[in-house]
Amino acid sequence: MPRTEGNAAAGLRRDVRWRWWEVLLLPIFVLTWVLVPTQALLFNEIAILALFALSLDLILGYAGIVSLGHAAFFGFGAYTAALFAKFVMQDPLVGLAVAVAAAALLGAVCSLTVLRGSDLTRLMVTLGVASILYELANKLDWLTGGADGLQGVVMGPLRTPLGSFDFDLYGRTAYGYTLTVLIVCLVLCRRLVKSPFGWSLQAARDNRLRAASIGLSVNARLMAVYTVAAAIAGASGALLAQTSGFASLDVFDFHRSAEVMLVLVIGGTGYLYGGIFGAIAFKLLHDLISTWTPQYWNFWLGLFLVVLVLTGRERFIRPWTWWKR
Amino acid sequence: MDMVEEMTAVLETRGLLKRFGGVTPTNNVSIQVEKGARRALIGPNGAGKTTLINLLTGVLDPTAGTIWLDGKDITSLSQHQRVRRGIVRTFQINQLFSELTPLQSLALTVSTQLGISAQWWQRLGADRRVAPMCETLLKQFHLDDVSEQKVLHLPYGKRRLLEIATALACRPRVLLLDEPVAGVPEGDRQEIFDIINELPADVSVLLIEHDMDLVFNFAKSVTVLVNGSVFAQGDVQSISNDPRVKSVYLGEGESTYE
Amino acid sequence: MLTLLFDGIAYGMLLFVLAVGLAVTLGLMNFINLAHGAFAMAGGYITVLLMNRLGVPFVACLPLAFLGAALIGALMEPLLYRRLYGRPHLDQVLFSIGLVFMSVTAVDYFVGSMQQNIQLPAWLRGRFDLDWIGIGKYRLFIIIVCGLLTVALQWLLSRTRFGSQLRASVDDPRVAGGLGLNVNRIFLTTFAFGSGLAGLGGALGAEVLGLDPNFPLKFMIYFLIVVSVGGTTTITGPLLAALVLGVADVAGKYYVPKLGAFIVYALMIAILMVRPQGLFARSGGGK
Secondary structure, X not given: OOOOOOHHHHHHHHHHOOOHHHHHHHHHHHHHHHHOHHHHHHHHHHHHHHHHHHHXXXXXXXXXXXXXXXHHHHHHHHHHHHHHHHHOOOOHHHHHHHHHHHHHXXXXXXXXXXXXXXXXXXXXXXXXXXXXXXXXXXXXXXXXXXXXXEOOOOOOOEEEOOEEEOOOOOOHHHHHHHHHHHHHHHHHHHHHHHOHHHHHHHHHHHOHHHHHHOOOOHHHHHHHHHHHHHHHHHHHHHHHHXXXXXXXXXXXXXXXXXXXXXXXXXXOOOOOOHHHHHHHHHHHHHHHHHHHOOOOHHHHHHHHHHHHHHHOHHHHOOHHHOOOO | OHHHHHOOEEEEEEEEEEEEOOEEEEEEEOOEXXXXXXXXXXXXXXXXXXXXXXXXXXOOOOOEXXXXXXXXXXXXXXXHHHHHHOEEEOOOOOOOOOXXXXXXXXXXXXXXXXXXXXXXXXXXXXOXXXXXXXXXHHHHXXXXXXXXXXXXXXXXXXXXXXXXXXXXXXXXXXXXXXXXXXXXXXXXXXXXXXHHHOOOOOOEEEEEOOOHHHHHHHOOEEEEEEOOEEEEEEEHHHHHHOHHHHXXXXXXXXXXXX | OHHHHHHHHHHHHHHXXXXXXXXXXXXXXXXXXXXXHHHHHHHHHHHHHHXXXXXXXXXXXXXXXXXXXXXXXXXXXXXXXXXXXXXXXXXXXXXXXHHHHHHHHHHHHHHOOOOEOOOOOHHHOOEEEOOOOEEEHHHHHHHHHHHHHHHHHHHHHHHOHHHHHHHHHHHXXXXXXXXXXXXXXXXXXXXXXXXXXXXXXXXXXXXXXXXOOXXXXXXXXXXXXXXXXXXXXXXXXXXXXXXXXXXXXXXXXXXXXXXOOHXXXXXXXXXXXXXXXXXXXXXXXXO
């Protein structure tokens, strides 16, 4: 037992320690960019999905809000970035910042809707918001291209302290860009969830009555985390639009909200890395099954969901605990 | 005692009324809790004691009447706002954070009390004041051996101790205890009361309790609640000798509870 | 304008019959069943197949659609759903989404993805055109059938023993079980009945709403709106919610086609924000 700090201090410090596999992740990510340039496009997709799932983890895993409409922020970020690049400026970083700010604003407004009510109520309002945005994007076709989508989004070079990179057809720049954003957000979120604020969210999810009884203003915190999650989701949508060159209605689709929820559930909620592992597993699964039966992927996806829930979500997550227990 | 009436009440209710669905669990209750009070709230089952605490803490909204803290009307304040002003309670059935450890729960509570619970950049416990306060509480309540186990794995007795420790971590000015030793083994009860007794003299304590020995050992004044109304009030000696109170408990006379 | 109102009422009554099973499932088993629309789709496709392949007359298909969907429900409840009562809502949502995906793709595989058409019998086609209102015969039929069903449901709930057992179980399943009510059997019967009603609604709605494999996904949000706005503690709540929704949707699409369903969603969000437990739920309930 350390003399300079008490047990309590040591215990609290221990909670924040970087675990060995967390430390490994960063070099592994960088290695994928360096060593496997041919798969950069695929990795880019995985990274975008991982970032999206990370944002959902904040509200689902940590704050306990069941949302079926998280795609609202993803799509909003995507369209904002696409429109910005098309009509204002082609700098990807500025576009990203604008998209994030827009999504955060939307998130702050929408956070008012999820404060009260049961799980069903929250489900409905989140679904409702995403549906409204879908309809808006559909009907405002003079702006968004409607059902055809917004085409021809050309990005300028990525200006970084390390130099100026053009977006190439192989996606190396895209992947590097996305990966950097993912890592930055991951580090930020990690600080967030280990902070008093992060713990207050988990406490409020655990026992809302108790949280209020120790003096926590639960509503204010929910609004704050919802806004942050919306901002990050918006970032992932913006990245999709910027790296793929277009935005279409399916960014708001129910399938996208359901998919990201599944990704997070596969990887595990509430420990921040579930989004990453889930995205990897999901994409691999998707590619595997799609080569075999491209048309009916949804059937197997549905079956997977049913089996997953029936056998218990906990069995699937954190495979390294299978032999620890 | 005349002295009690002369002191300014730190917590006061005026005509507090709660009615819903045909029952009136709190019926025109006006009480004053003086500073430094050691008051027991007793009464038969169904008398409305927990409801009164729920009203005082903001878990329930009153149908009528007002609540005052330090001469200010707090009736419209939310639960967490009242806690910030110093009204803290424990729950009769443990309300804890089951997925957190005692250390984390107390650290969070202490952080909230220090006003740093909204910090998102520093880790929990980075503030140097947090850990020593947690350590003191953990030792005081014999929780240091289980401080890093999740609450859902803890035995009932430890959970009850944590319930009270959490309340104390909020540095209450008015402490409302709802049957604090319910379910705690006999031998440990006195110890808990010793801890409560050691609270600073300016902390006012209102205690719901059924164990009369503990009431007489601890309380200086008593409020008796029957059918949602204040039945009798006074210092502990005169209440214990009051024949009306005795008859209410023994069931003679009127008996229309629940 | 009155024609719109009439159409909206027909639409609303249909939505009610479709959604009432979901309301009861949610109120009774506290289970969020997003796959409810799949049962409606089943009823619709049963009707289509019976009519187009076997030449069964339309009106005869209706009870068959009910029975078919009820049967599917009666099979799935004990096999699958029952294991998930009491699980967190997230699990239920994931599970029922999985079922939806499976049923949607399965129907697409077996029957194809085109919209199915029903030939209504001659006496149901056409309209009565009065000066002040145009009454579509089929929509009138829907209103009458659904109206009768609603009355029957209300009677069932308030006058029969099963009805009071059901209401007791919705109010507090543990107490009901403790009182000796066979809660499992009540759940099974109710689930099957609710699914059957959905199937009947699907059959009735095939002509009006359009029937294709995406039906459960397209209309899921509408059923959920009816249930969340109408509440799960009464019959009249969802009924009123469904009627309002029906009229609002029809009127909205007519007067402001650019905005379409936008109005409905916005209205729902507004209502739920003000009264999260639904417009008509009894207040003073549990946490």
